[in-house]
Amino acid sequence: MIQYILRRLLLFVPVMIGVSILTFTLMRIVPGDVAAIALGQNATPEALEEFREANGLDRPLPIQYLDWLAGLFRGDFGESYFHHSAIRDELAHRLPVTGELMIMSVVITLVLGIPAGVIAGVRPNTWSDYVTRTTAVFGLSIPNFWLGTLLILLPAIWFDWTPPFGRVSFFDEPGKNLVQFILPALAIGISSAAGVMRLVRSSVLEVLRQDYVRTAWSKGLPERTIIWRHVLKNGLIPVATLVGLQVGTLLGGAVIAEQIFALPGMGLFTLQSILGRDYLAVQAIVILAAVTYAVVNLMVDVVYVWFDPRIRYA
Amino acid sequence: MVTEAVGEAVEARPASRLAILGPLRDLRHHPLGMFGLVVIVLLVVVALLAPLIAPYSPIEQNFAVLDSPSASNLFGTDRLGRDVLSRVIYGARLSLGIGLTSVFFGVMGGTVVGTVSGFLGGRIDTVIQRLVDMMLAFPPLILLMAITAALGASVQNVVIAISIGLIPGTSRIIRGAVLSEKNNQYVEAARVMGASDLRLIIRHVLPNVTAPIIVIVSILIPAATLLEAALSFLGLGVPPPTPSWGADLGGQAREYFRVAPWMAIFPGAALSLTVLAFNMLGDALRDILDPRLRQGRR
Numbered sequence: 001m002i003q004y005i006l007r008r009l010l011l012f013v014p015v016m017i018g019v020s021i022l023t024f025t026l027m028r029i030v031p032g033d034v035a036a037i038a039l040g041q042n043a044t045p046e047a048l049e050e051f052r053e054a055n056g057l058d059r060p061l062p063i064q065y066l067d068w069l070a071g072l073f074r075g076d077f078g079e080s081y082f083h084h085s086a087i088r089d090e091l092a093h094r095l096p097v098t099g100e101l102m103i104m105s106v107v108i109t110l111v112l113g114i115p116a117g118v119i120a121g122v123r124p125n126t127w128s129d130y131v132t133r134t135t136a137v138f139g140l141s142i143p144n145f146w147l148g149t150l151l152i153l154l155p156a157i158w159f160d161w162t163p164p165f166g167r168v169s170f171f172d173e174p175g176k177n178l179v180q181f182i183l184p185a186l187a188i189g190i191s192s193a194a195g196v197m198r199l200v201r202s203s204v205l206e207v208l209r210q211d212y213v214r215t216a217w218s219k220g221l222p223e224r225t226i227i228w229r230h231v232l233k234n235g236l237i238p239v240a241t242l243v244g245l246q247v248g249t250l251l252g253g254a255v256i257a258e259q260i261f262a263l264p265g266m267g268l269f270t271l272q273s274i275l276g277r278d279y280l281a282v283q284a285i286v287i288l289a290a291v292t293y294a295v296v297n298l299m300v301d302v303v304y305v306w307f308d309p310r311i312r313y314a
Numbered sequence: 315m316v317t318e319a320v321g322e323a324v325e326a327r328p329a330s331r332l333a334i335l336g337p338l339r340d341l342r343h344h345p346l347g348m349f350g351l352v353v354i355v356l357l358v359v360v361a362l363l364a365p366l367i368a369p370y371s372p373i374e375q376n377f378a379v380l381d382s383p384s385a386s387n388l389f390g391t392d393r394l395g396r397d398v399l400s401r402v403i404y405g406a407r408l409s410l411g412i413g414l415t416s417v418f419f420g421v422m423g424g425t426v427v428g429t430v431s432g433f434l435g436g437r438i439d440t441v442i443q444r445l446v447d448m449m450l451a452f453p454p455l456i457l458l459m460a461i462t463a464a465l466g467a468s469v470q471n472v473v474i475a476i477s478i479g480l481i482p483g484t485s486r487i488i489r490g491a492v493l494s495e496k497n498n499q500y501v502e503a504a505r506v507m508g509a510s511d512l513r514l515i516i517r518h519v520l521p522n523v524t525a526p527i528i529v530i531v532s533i534l535i536p537a538a539t540l541l542e543a544a545l546s547f548l549g550l551g552v553p554p555p556t557p558s559w560g561a562d563l564g565g566q567a568r569e570y571f572r573v574a575p576w577m578a579i580f581p582g583a584a585l586s587l588t589v590l591a592f593n594m595l596g597d598a599l600r601d602i603l604d605p606r607l608r609q610g611r612r
Contacts, residue, residue: 018448029464137346137597141590143540145547145563146582153571153578252455256544270456271548274463282460290451 001305008298016290020072023286024065027279034277038081055081068283078280080273087284090269097167097265098254101188104181105250106243108189109196114239116193117200121235122227124205132197139194144253148187148260165262184261188253192246199242203235210234237307244300248293340602347598353591361406368400372557380574390576393567398576402584404557409588412469412552413539416476420538421531423477424484425520431485432492433515442485449482458541462550472551476538484530491523525603532596536589543585559585 035051036043043051052058056067071078077087120132155161163183170177207213208231216226251267258267266285273281341347360367369388370376375395383390389398431442449457458475465471495501501518509517543560545551552558554565559581571578 014444015447015451018444019451022448023460026460026464137590137593138586141536141593142586143543143560143582143589145544145560146578146586149563149568149571149578149582153575156572157575248453249455251453252544255455255459256547259548270459274459274550277463286452286456286460289453289456293451293453 005302012294019290020069020287023283027282028061034081034279037277077284080281081278082276087281091284094264094266094269097263098267100181101185101254101257101263101265102250104185105189108185109192109243112193113196114200117197118204121201121204136194136197139190144188144191145256145260147190148184148257151183151187167263184257184263188250188257192250196239196242199238200235203238204231207231207235240300240303244297247296251289341598344598344601346594350591350594353587354595357406357410357588360403361410364404364407368403370397370400372396372401372404373555380570383576389580390574392577393570398580401557401562402580405559405581405584408552408556408558409539409542409585412473412542413535416473416538417480417531417534419477420480421484421527421534423481425488425527427481428485428488429492429515432489433496433519446482446486454479455544458545459550462545467550467553469552472542472545476541480534487526487530488523491526492519495519495522529600529603532599536592539589
């Protein structure tokens with residue numbers, strides 16, 4: 001097992017190097033001179049030159065890349081051209097925000113998706129099945145930014161209530177913190193929940209047809225035991241994969257939700273950095289996102305073994 | 315998620331060269347899919363005939379600003395005094411146009427890459443698949459944001475960005491389908507008879523991967539539509555004043571939603587309806603093309 005994990009981690013390396021080269025190149029093709037944007041339109045040519053020199057932008061691209069890569073290994077992401085602070089510090093402030101958002105949206109995904117999928121799958125083609133399935137199609141179809149907008153707009157119109165924008169720490173004001181996060185997490189979690197619901201439904205349907213479930217019935221076990229003990233345990237295995245794959249989508253959703261709900265997290269930082277041509281910041285974000293994605297999916301594969309003892313990694 | 319759903323469909327599929335017609339005929343038995351198809355046809359008609367149907371220009375600022383819905387402006391007016399209904403109608407052009415063209419190019423690119431990779435195998439396959447790994451390591455929206463930022467905001471560049479974004483996932487699925495197809499005996503037989511690689515691919519392999527391609531397209535069209543809207547929402551997509559449902563929901567317009575909710579409701583509802591229709595049609599098609607899923611319906 002350990003060996004398997006190590007081998008997977010080793011495989012990350014070439015992919016991550018590729019990702020870093022790709023991001024680096026992409027950010028250099030971006031039109032717009034970072035010096036001109038950072039210093040404003042009235043900057044003199046000398047000032048621009050000085051800025052480029054100070055930030056190492058006048059050196060050949062391969063050198064810039066290697067320099068940046070060397071920094072990464074020291075945990076140094078470089079300095080943001082605009083915030084004039086180390087990107088590492090910026091990330092340290094913002095990661096917890098997006099982390100909390102991610103966790104809450106995964107919780108919403110599972111808490112809504114799994115029970116709904118079970119309800120639909122256990123009694124196929126009844127009204128409860130139709131209702132949950134129809135809700136799921138709607139959930140998949142509603143764009144997260146519109147849902148987020150409605151979640152702010154409708155309470156404001158109907159109850160004259162707006163959620164407290166921005167972000168307070170969970171440890172200072174837990175109640176307020178949860179209120180601040182629940183709506184954005186809903187906005188980006190609903191479609192994942194709908195996806196999970198469908199997967200759980202088809203997976204439950206399939207497991208219900210298995211011989212061991214028939215055996216459980218004929219033993220006279222109560223339905224609840226069968227569902228919990230036999231059906232769910234086997235039916236949930238593919239859900240882990242789906243949630244792992246959805247992390248990428250959720251990260252994209254964070255960009256949108258943080259923009260709508262004014263959460264100072266990674267998503268907002270991404271948008272600002274891309275718009276501001278803040279090369280180093282974008283590079284850092286993309287690398288982090290790719291690493292997160294890869295690690296989560298590795299974790300999913302490891303969790304598999306725990307779910308399903310039949311699976312062994314050589 | 316895309317990979318998941320398609321993976322299931324890939325294995326099952328007795329294919330004929332006219333694979334698209336069969337499923338459409340079977341649609342009769344799928345009321346929701348039929349509903350989706352009807353809505354899509356209506357949307358296409360609206361998009362094509364936008365200049366005839368829209369009561370006013372979507373761009374000219376003809377009216378009082380932030381006027382609530384009335385007989386003359388059914389969906390109200392926006393912060394610049396433009397007719398929201400006309401913008402929603404023209405928005406269909408853009409949304410469907412970008413959704414369909416980018417899926418066309420993306421799936422075509424993905425099919426070429428996937429077929430080459432799967433059919434030729436060997437070192438070419440390895441290199442292509444490692445590149446695909448890299449592309450798939452990016453969160454999709456962030457990759458697209460970077461590409462559109464690099465290319466600049468325009469309709470054409472949004473199409474390019476989304477098409478590029480769709481290629482890696484599509485190619486991986488097609489590669490899988492091609493791999494399982496190319497070792498079949500009929501391909502072997504054709505090869506023995508002296509058919510060239512190109513002929514094998516075009517005459518024998520590709521017709522038999524039509525079913526997964528249809529499934530991919532049915533999943534990607536709503537996804538691409540949402541991506542365009544999300545990019546435009548973030549200000550990285552279609553530049554103003556082009557009417558785009560996504561763009562109309564983002565940017566400065568947001569400051570006026572509280573006083574003029576119709577500015578937010580109608581474009582969002584149009585977008586959701588479009589995606590919903592494509593999803594319903596896609597579900598029905600997947601149901602028809604994948605016998606394994608059908609068992610679940612009993």
